[in-house]
Amino acid sequence: MAGSKDFVNRRIHSLLGVIPIGVFLVQHLVVNHFATRGVDDFNAAAHFMESLPFRIFLETFVIYLPLLFHAVFGLYITFQAKNNVSRYGYFRNAMFLVQRVTGVITLIFIAWHVWETRVQAALGHEVNFSMMEDILSSPFMVAFYLVGVLSAVFHFANGLWSFFVSWGLTVSPRSQKISTYVTMGVFVALAIVSVRTIFAFI
Amino acid sequence: MSTKMVKFVISRQDNPESAPYLEEFEIPHRPNMNVISALMEIRRNPVNAKGDATTPVTWEMGCLEEVCGACSMVINGKPRQSCTALVDQLEQPIRLEPMKTFPVVRDLAIDRSRMFDALKRVKAWIPIDGTYDLGPGPRMPETKRQWAYELSKCMTCGVCLEACPNVNSKSDFIGPAPLSQVRLFNAHPTGEMNKEERLNAIMDDGGLASCGNSQNCVQSCPKGIPLTTSIAALNRDTSFQAFKNFFGSDR
Numbered sequence: 001m002a003g004s005k006d007f008v009n010r011r012i013h014s015l016l017g018v019i020p021i022g023v024f025l026v027q028h029l030v031v032n033h034f035a036t037r038g039v040d041d042f043n044a045a046a047h048f049m050e051s052l053p054f055r056i057f058l059e060t061f062v063i064y065l066p067l068l069f070h071a072v073f074g075l076y077i078t079f080q081a082k083n084n085v086s087r088y089g090y091f092r093n094a095m096f097l098v099q100r101v102t103g104v105i106t107l108i109f110i111a112w113h114v115w116e117t118r119v120q121a122a123l124g125h126e127v128n129f130s131m132m133e134d135i136l137s138s139p140f141m142v143a144f145y146l147v148g149v150l151s152a153v154f155h156f157a158n159g160l161w162s163f164f165v166s167w168g169l170t171v172s173p174r175s176q177k178i179s180t181y182v183t184m185g186v187f188v189a190l191a192i193v194s195v196r197t198i199f200a201f202i
Numbered sequence: 203m204s205t206k207m208v209k210f211v212i213s214r215q216d217n218p219e220s221a222p223y224l225e226e227f228e229i230p231h232r233p234n235m236n237v238i239s240a241l242m243e244i245r246r247n248p249v250n251a252k253g254d255a256t257t258p259v260t261w262e263m264g265c266l267e268e269v270c271g272a273c274s275m276v277i278n279g280k281p282r283q284s285c286t287a288l289v290d291q292l293e294q295p296i297r298l299e300p301m302k303t304f305p306v307v308r309d310l311a312i313d314r315s316r317m318f319d320a321l322k323r324v325k326a327w328i329p330i331d332g333t334y335d336l337g338p339g340p341r342m343p344e345t346k347r348q349w350a351y352e353l354s355k356c357m358t359c360g361v362c363l364e365a366c367p368n369v370n371s372k373s374d375f376i377g378p379a380p381l382s383q384v385r386l387f388n389a390h391p392t393g394e395m396n397k398e399e400r401l402n403a404i405m406d407d408g409g410l411a412s413c414g415n416s417q418n419c420v421q422s423c424p425k426g427i428p429l430t431t432s433i434a435a436l437n438r439d440t441s442f443q444a445f446k447n448f449f450g451s452d453r
Binding site: 082 | 279280365367368370372373405406407408409410411412414415416417418421422428430431433434435436437438439440441444
């Protein structure tokens with residue numbers, strides 16, 4: 001094998017977070033942003049995504065399996081750490097903790113989100129603008145979606161930073177610093193896209 | 203004449219299995235004293251702050267100039283060497299604890315064997331022994347020697363392991379120090395000849411991949427070793443090594 005089981009699992013975990021899950025996340029947020037252009041545009045975009053050929057295979061290999069691996073192995077990594085931010089309050093150590101916290105929040109959110117949308121679609125409900133409008137009619141769900149989506153976006157952006165380190169792309173302190181700024185820029189950009197989308201349904 | 207006193211709160215433990223407890227000490231202040239000279243004072247006169255006779259506090263020390271790494275302990279919450287911890291620069295009461303990432307032998311003395319085992323595991327040496335004289339090895343460029351020298355300052359003190367959130371009883375991570383030594387020996391022109399062996403050693407369980415990039419190590423290292431740069435550089439090297447191992451290569 002290329003390394004021990006643990007080495008390969010960690011590297012695959014890191015890779016899957018960006019490709020395909022990160023790519024899917026960006027695509028998902030961008031397509032949903034059609035909601036800001038009105039009901040018809042969103043429904044047309046959602047319908048286009050729904051009617052992609054080989055949909056179930058695309059979903060299985062681009063979303064379900066990578067996400068399942070990333071989630072299960074991510075939980076294992078999370079509970080192996082003994083966080084010590086109170087004693088070592090350095091920026092990266094805080095990000096280390098936030099990465100784990102947002103990962104767990106994102107997992108809970110995604111489980112609920114998949115149940116509410118994809119599973120309902122499989123049970124015969126139509127996924128469209130009014131479905132999201134219904135879900136987001138409760139202030140609690142608006143808060144839940146805001147926290148969930150922002151966690152996911154942060155987890156992706158900061159995960160991108162550690163992906164660059166874990167694969168040896170950013171080695172020097174300076175490159176890692178620039179990468180921090182770039183990935184936090186990614187976070188802000190995706191946060192704007194997702195918050196605008198959520199408020200378009202209200 | 204009243205003498206200025208220095209207050210210590212020391213975490214003590216009578217043997218590896220017993221429960222730790224706190225004991226307070228007050229000792230007379232002397233100019234320029236460090237934590238070790240204070241501990242020596244307690245050893246001279248083992249009486250705690252209540253005035254009761256007690257056992258002298260056990261700790262480890264060697265060079266007394268921050269190059270051996272033996273006297274590391276947690277001082278006011280931060281792991282560091284007690285020889286360079288000057289009492290006048292510390293907030294009182296000065297709290298001393300052992301680095302609990304390691305097995306506690308007694309009081310402040312810990313067993314750092316796991317670090318030396320890790321150095322053996324990653325083959326942190328250059329094999330040159332043989333049955334005949336191999337002659338001089340390849341020359342090392344001076345610029346490379348300069349940064350490699352920084353890595354060679356590691357004294358296996360254990361501070362980076364103590365600061366790392368991923369080095370704990372739930373994980374088998376060997377910690378930052380031995381990883382950086384792999385980069386040191388792989389940088390050496392003769393050591394480079396066995397580069398693959400060392401890379402494969404840190405690609406094993408509990409090796410390089412267990413790093414979670416909290417970067418506490420580089421913030422805490424008393425020698426200012428660029429540990430996270432070493433780790434990232436090794437991440438790059440093992441990326442290539444993994445592909446070579448998997449697909450085969452002409453080396």
